[in-house]
Amino acid sequence: MRYDVAAVRALFPALAGGTAHFDGPGGSQTPAPVAEAVARIMTSSIANRGTVTAAERLADDIVRETRSAMGDLLGSDPGTVVFGRSMTANTMDLARTLARAHGWGPGDEVVVTSLDHDGNVRPWVIAAEAVGATVRWAELDPATGELPVEAVREVLSGRTRLVAVTAASNLVGTRPDLPAVVAAAHDVGALVHVDAVHLAAHDLLDREALGADLVACSPYKFLGPHLGVTCGRADLLEELHPDKLLPSSDAVPERFELGTLPYELLAGTTAAVEVLAGLAWEGEGAAEHPDPAGLSRRERLAASFAALHEHEEGLRVRAEDGLRAMDGVTVHSRAAHRTPTLLFTLDGVEPAAVHRRLADRGVNAPASHFYAWEASHRLGLGAGGGVRVGMAPYTTVDEVDRLLEGVAELAARR
Numbered sequence: 539m540r541y542d543v544a545a546v547r548a549l550f551p552a553l554a555g556g557t558a559h560f561d562g563p564g565g566s567q568t569p570a571p572v573a574e575a576v577a578r579i580m581t582s583s584i585a586n587r588g589t590v591t592a593a594e595r596l597a598d599d600i601v602r603e604t605r606s607a608m609g610d611l612l613g614s615d616p617g618t619v620v621f622g623r624s625m626t627a628n629t630m631d632l633a634r635t636l637a638r639a640h641g642w643g644p645g646d647e648v649v650v651t652s653l654d655h656d657g658n659v660r661p662w663v664i665a666a667e668a669v670g671a672t673v674r675w676a677e678l679d680p681a682t683g684e685l686p687v688e689a690v691r692e693v694l695s696g697r698t699r700l701v702a703v704t705a706a707s708n709l710v711g712t713r714p715d716l717p718a719v720v721a722a723a724h725d726v727g728a729l730v731h732v733d734a735v736h737l738a739a740h741d742l743l744d745r746e747a748l749g750a751d752l753v754a755c756s757p758y759k760f761l762g763p764h765l766g767v768t769c770g771r772a773d774l775l776e777e778l779h780p781d782k783l784l785p786s787s788d789a790v791p792e793r794f795e796l797g798t799l800p801y802e803l804l805a806g807t808t809a810a811v812e813v814l815a816g817l818a819w820e821g822e823g824a825a826e827h828p829d830p831a832g833l834s835r836r837e838r839l840a841a842s843f844a845a846l847h848e849h850e851e852g853l854r855v856r857a858e859d860g861l862r863a864m865d866g867v868t869v870h871s872r873a874a875h876r877t878p879t880l881l882f883t884l885d886g887v888e889p890a891a892v893h894r895r896l897a898d899r900g901v902n903a904p905a906s907h908f909y910a911w912e913a914s915h916r917l918g919l920g921a922g923g924g925v926r927v928g929m930a931p932y933t934t935v936d937e938v939d940r941l942l943e944g945v946a947e948l949a950a951r952r
Contacts, residue, residue, distance in 0.1 A: 541849040545821025547932045549813065558937035560903040562930035563708050563736060563879055565758045572762060575809035579802040586798060597801050604804040605791075607811040610836045612734070612753055613744030614769035620791040621799055624766040625735050625756045626657040631794070632731075632752070632768065633665035635780040642699055644670040649693050649701040649728070652912035653678040653685045655708050658733035658754070659912065662702045671699070678712070680916050683872040685714040691722050698728040705753075706737035709910035709926070710917075711876035713737065720749050729774070735759055739930070740850065740877045742843045745769060761931070762810030763803040768794075811835070817842035817931060850929040853938050854878035857927055860942040864949045870917055870924055878929035883919065884945070886952045892925045892945070899944045901937075903927050 547553050549569040559567055579600065587601060588594030602616075609616035622628040642648075648666040650659045652675060666673050674693040678685045690701065701723040706713045716732065723730045729751040734743055739760040745753045752770040757763060775790045782793055815838040818827045823845060830838050858880055861867050866885040884892055889905030896903050907914035907923035914923045927941065 540823045540826045541818070541845045542821030542823040543849060543932065543934055545823065546817060547934070549820070550932050553932055556900055558901045558933075558940050559930065560901065560927045560933070560937075560941060562739065562933075563759070563926060563928035564904060564908065565764075566739065566761050566930055567932065568763075569761055569810070569813050571813055572806045572809045576763060576802045576806040579805040584801060600801045600804050600808075601799060604808045607808040607835070608767050608769065610834075610839060611738065611743070611811050611814070612755065612767075612769050613742075613746050613748075613836075614753065615746075615772060618769045618772050618775060618791060620768045620770075620775075620794040621804065622766040622768065622795065624764070625733070625754045625768070626661070626766070628766040628768045628794075629657055629661040629731070629733075629754055630664075631780055631796075632778075633661040634668075635778050636700070636729075637665040637669050637671070639778045640699060642666065642669045642671045645697060646671040646699045647674050647695060647697045648672070649674045649676055649690065649698055649723075651676040651678065651685055651690070651703055651714075652916050653707050653712060653714065654702065654704045654733060654910070654912070655735065656909045656911050657735070658702045658704060658731065662700065662731075672697075674698070676701075676703075678913060678916055680918065681872075683707075683710045683712050683870065683876075683917075684874070685712060687715050687718040687722060690719050694722060694726045694728065696726055698723070698726050700729045700731060702731045702733070704736070705732050705734040705743070706740070706877045706879075707910060707913060708736040708879070709908050709913045709923070710871040710873070710881045711736075711879035712871075712873035713875045713877065715875075716750075717748060724749065736877060736879070740843075741847065742839050757803075757807045757810055760810060761813055763800075763806040765800070765803050765807055767807075811839070815839045815842055818845040846931055849931070850878040850933070853929045853933055853935065854880065856935065857929075857938045857941065860938075861945065864946055866949050866952055867945065870919070880927040881924040882927070882945075883924045884949060884952070887948060889922050889925045892948060895948055896925075896941070896944045899940065901941050901944050903941060 585593035587598040605616035605619040676690040731752040738755040893905035
């Protein structure tokens with residue numbers, strides 16, 4: 539299967555500067571079609587949603603189109619797609635609402651994991667503590683970077699009300715056995731909230747097939763604007779009644795969306811999904827795939843993610859093999875199943891110093907705990923974390939080699 543990275547890169551004006559961006563896990567670069575969609579809506583004749591004027595209808599169309607696009611990307615009914623300021627904001631609101639609606643209290647338990655980004659930990663901890671519920675921790679294995687299913691099972695009980703788990707670690711890339719975790723949680727009657735922020739940039743999700751009750755993501759991680767998206771089971775969303783303004787709609791999903799939606803960012807999100815769906819057909823890659831005119835957007839997304847996976851996985855192996863071969867370098871991404879994201883440290887050199895030195899070479903590979911606070915500490919890295927290298931649709935072999943050359947130079951100077 540051919541993936542034309544040169545043709546893909548031509549979509550990204552920011553890459554003309556020559557910087558090698560391995561910072562995608564913190565937010566990808568933006569393709570021109572996304573920026574153009576945002577600008578087009580901001581300069582259009584547009585008003586609040588309605589059906590009378592063309593300006594009102596444009597706003598309404600944008601919302602419906604973006605719910606449809608995100609439904610295709612996440613494998614969920616468009617009517618269950620909720621927009622918000624960020625994944626963290628969405629989850630904070632959702633945790634409070636769910637705890638109240640389901641009457642959490644003393645004796646109830648919530649399970650979080652030490653693999654997760656804090657955005658899928660702290661909201662649930664805060665909500666549980668506010669009502670006297672108990673928080674139980676499913677622990678990652680520091681030696682392997684894995685989150686074993688047994689680590690989740692052993693903290694489940696008939697009192698478990700919710701399990702919050704990541705689809706993939708934004709720190710080390712670990713992909714837990716999500717179907718098994720969901721099944722184990724459901725076996726004890728618990729709900730499952732999946733943080734798909736990191737995974738959505740690398741693989742096509744299917745919330746309905748997975749059986750996850752709630753899934754959250756952030757479009758700016760997969761070529762889109764800064765926004766938060768949560769989707770879930772329609773019947774569950776109907777049960778929940780968040781705090782809202784009295785005149786605002788009580789319909790699902792609108793009841794979860796506070797204030798006027800950012801129509802320009804929604805349009806950019808739809809454009810981002812379309813760019814993802816077209817990756818397999820960029821440049822010479824088009825010859826390797828069936829005519830997209832006969833495929834649904836979901837089918838085009840599946841083909842594009844398959845091509846993207848092959849591209850990114852090859853780069854990951856090249857980068858990982860190169861890093862592991864260097865004296866003094868420790869690669870902390872070790873799980874058997876993971877995304878093309880690597881976390882490494884260099885003996886005797888602070889991660890922040892590695893970040894700065896690589897930046898001098900035009901290589902952006904940031905250093906931090908990246909809000910995976912518990913995971914960074916369980917791995918013995920503390921608040922300093924490590925240097926994170928993330929592959930993206932626009933990453934090239936030459937950029938990987940530039941990264942390796944930079945790290946090798948630093949390793950030799952220790």
